[in-house]
């Protein structure tokens with residue numbers, strides 16, 4: 001586990017263009033604090049997915065470096081295996097990640113591939129299924145599952161590898177409110193055990209309420225970073241990244257401005273806001 005003041009992942013001057021010439025990352029130098037809940041916010045095409053693919057060496061930068069837990073990522077087979085044990089990525093579309101026949105087989109594949117014993121694998125797989133609430137689905141073929149269920153299997157798949165850093169690309173895309181909440185609770189439980197959780201999203205309300213720290217991306221660059229209250233107080237950044245103010249943030253500000261709140265600090269939940277209304 002990382003210490004609180006260490007960096008889970010750092011990048012230095014990352015540059016990356018796709019084969020068709022699209023420049024997807026331009027000089028990205030960031031430091032992602034360990035043990036935190038971190039969101040990357042930005043419009044479609046900002047470069048979030050491309051950046052995530054660099055975090056465990058799935059993509060090699062044209063220029064620049066990536067460090068995981070302080071160690072520079074190298075691109076030989078042995079080093080990549082090491083880095084992929086530390087950093088697990090859950091892709092946006094679970095269908096690109098799942099391929100085995102049953103849920104249990106699917107989740108077992110990673111740990112078995114690490115060379116773990118049957119017993120150790122069983123134990124990890126069970127824990128991962130428990131953590132994601134899919135024990136009852138273990139014998140089902142993955143292709144029969146609903147989208148929300150597949151999403152949880154995809155997370156269990158990665159959790160069974162026991163990574164220090166869990167990266168989820170758009171974890172709540174296409175999910176309704178209830179299923180989004182389920183997913184975010186799974187991520188919270190991982191974080192409570194010390195795992196650094198990194199997500200991408202364009203849901204400003206979720207990023208505001210959930211994150212400890214936010215990076216804002218636009219056109220392949222990180223244009224701002226900070227705690228949610230700093231990010232959402234910066235109108236220029238929001239405008240540049242085409243992001244709205246989170247509803248709770250905006251309402252808190254308006255109500256505080258009219259003298260309706262006992263405490264001026266913006267609320268992070270509806271309950272918190274209601275509790276602050278005078279009268």
Ligand SMILES: Nc1ncnc2c1ncn2[C@@H]1O[C@H](COP(=O)(O)OP(=O)(O)O)[C@@H](O)[C@H]1O
Pocket residue numbers: 018019020022023024042043044045046047048049050051
């Ligand atoms: N396989 C690809 N080939 C060419 N261009 C790509 C590919 N994947 C993404 N891009 C381009 O790279 C840029 C960054 O995309 P992406 O990392 O997917 O952004 P985001 O995840 O923030 O939506 C966009 O301009 C996108 O069109």
Ligand SMILES: [Mg+2]
Pocket residue numbers: 048049050169200
């Ligand atoms: Mg993306």
